[in-house]
Amino acid sequence: MTHRPSRPLRVLAPALAAGVLLTTAGCSDGEDSGPDRADTTRISSSPLAQASPAPLTAAGARAALVTEADLEDDWTQVKNAATWRDSLLVGKVDVADFITAKANAADCQKLLDRLYSDDLLGKPSGASALTGFEQGDSRLLYQVAAYDRAGLDTSFAWLKSLPVKCDQFTAKDTSGAPRTVQVIERSLPKEGDARQGLRVTVQGTSGGAPATLTLDVAAVRVGTDAITLTNGGLDGVDGDSTQQAAKLGTARLKDVHAGRTPSADPSEID
Numbered sequence: 001m002t003h004r005p006s007r008p009l010r011v012l013a014p015a016l017a018a019g020v021l022l023t024t025a026g027c028s029d030g031e032d033s034g035p036d037r038a039d040t041t042r043i044s045s046s047p048l049a050q051a052s053p054a055p056l057t058a059a060g061a062r063a064a065l066v067t068e069a070d071l072e073d074d075w076t077q078v079k080n081a082a083t084w085r086d087s088l089l090v091g092k093v094d095v096a097d098f099i100t101a102k103a104n105a106a107d108c109q110k111l112l113d114r115l116y117s118d119d120l121l122g123k124p125s126g127a128s129a130l131t132g133f134e135q136g137d138s139r140l141l142y143q144v145a146a147y148d149r150a151g152l153d154t155s156f157a158w159l160k161s162l163p164v165k166c167d168q169f170t171a172k173d174t175s176g177a178p179r180t181v182q183v184i185e186r187s188l189p190k191e192g193d194a195r196q197g198l199r200v201t202v203q204g205t206s207g208g209a210p211a212t213l214t215l216d217v218a219a220v221r222v223g224t225d226a227i228t229l230t231n232g233g234l235d236g237v238d239g240d241s242t243q244q245a246a247k248l249g250t251a252r253l254k255d256v257h258a259g260r261t262p263s264a265d266p267s268e269i270d
Helices: 006-028 035-044 047-051 058-063 104-117 149-165 239-257
Strands: 076-078 128-135 138-146 168-172 178-185 194-206 209-222 225-233
Touching: 058 128, 058 138, 058 239, 104 149, 104 168, 104 178, 138 239, 149 178, 149 194, 149 209, 194 239, 209 239, 225 239
Parallel strands: none
Antiparallel strands: 076 128, 128 138, 138 225, 168 178, 178 194, 194 209, 209 225
C-alpha cells in the first residue's frame, strides 16, 4: 500500500410541542397527566430516537466491503490482503527537514507508520473487516470499521492537516539511505459525513534499484464508522478506482446502517 447540529433540534422541537399538547388535553379531561411520562413516551417514539443506527457488527462490516463488481477495470480480489506491507513505507523521518516546525515531524512519522500498519485512522473500537484487490503491480486495500467518535474526529483533522505539515520531507530507511516523501490533497466524491483524500509519493530504492511508490489514500466517515482505502503501487495509481471505491463503498455502508443488504450490482446504486 466532520455534524448536523440543526436537524436534531428541528425534529425534537415538534415532538416536544406535541407532548405539551397531549398533556394539556389530559388535564382538561380531569386525568393525571404525568407530564414527565407523557413527554418521555412521545420522545422515545419520535424519529430522532430511531435515527442512530445500531452498532456495526462483524457481519455488517463484511457486507459493507466493496467487491470486484464495484471496481472498474480488472481488479481481482485476494485472500492475503491483511499481510500486505510495503517496505518503502518503513523509514524514520529526518527531523532536520522541519527547521521551523519540528512538531510536524511526528505527524509525518505517524502517517508512514499508519500506512504501513493499515491503521490509517487508528485502531478501531469495534467491528472491522478488510479486503484487498490486485491489478497488475497495483494493490487496493479497503477497510470498514467502527471507531470512537472523538478519536475519529481527531484522526480526520490530522489527515486534513498533512498536505501542509508534510508536503515534502525526507525519511531514512534502515540502512540510512534517504527517501523523499510528498503528500498532496486528493479530491474525493462528496459522500458520507466527512471525507479526506491524499496522494502520497515515496521515492527511494527497492532491491537496489530506484523506485517510486505512489498511493491514493482515502477515508470517508459515516456516523461513527468509516471506510479507508489505499490504492497504488510502483507503476502509479489508478485514480478512477479510488473514486469508484469511495463512492460505492459509502453507499454500501449506508445500506448496512439502514438495515438493507448492499446491492451486488453497482448499476443499481444512484
